Amino acid sequence: MNLFTGESSRSLFGGDAPESVNRLLHEAAAAHADPTKAEALLWSARLSAPECLPVYFAQYKFYFYRKRLEDAERCARDGLRVAAGLARLGRHWREVQGGDADFSAIGPARFWLFTLKALAFIRLRRGDRAEAQALLEKAAQLDPADNMGASVIASLKDASAPDTPPGKRPGPAGDSYLDRLKKGGSQ
DSSP states (O other), X not given: OOTTXXXXXXXXXXXXXXXXXXXXXXXXHHTTXXXXXXXXXXXXXXXXXXXXXXXXXXXXXXXXXXXXHHHHHHHHHHHHHHHHXXXXXXXXXXXXXXXXXXXXXXXXXHHHHHXXXXXXXXXXXXXXXXXXXXXXXXXXXXXXXXXXXXXXXXHHHHHTOTTOOTTOOSSSTTOOHHHHHHTXXXX
């Protein structure tokens, strides 16, 4: 449950899954101590329902927490591709515009936006600050109210900037990420 909006977190993570897929996802979660088994269960879920968005979420989280960032990125990008197809969005994330879908409504477009934010975090963890920034700018463009929380990732990126003294963030003094967005800036 999102404490700010009161909505179910399932809406962010792709919605409901068929019972057979749900069972595999729960088995994978229960097998966390056996990563090989958990991974096999996640792939079984994906193969049995290749358009089931919660599977992509579970996969990229699984790999991310095991510090297998390349695999996490691949699954996040696969999830973006599937969600884009379901939501009838552009093939590449850079092509997507605000009027292409209702990104605040529960469904594939919202999952797409949530996964875009996750991909920004993965790219940041992999050391690609430039693509992380571009992904965050796209997220801010599509979600100016910051309902998906991309500003949290932007703050992490800002705080981890090379040559930035502790406690100091790049950008105009005193301006938060959201303040800069409201002023028309992206950073």
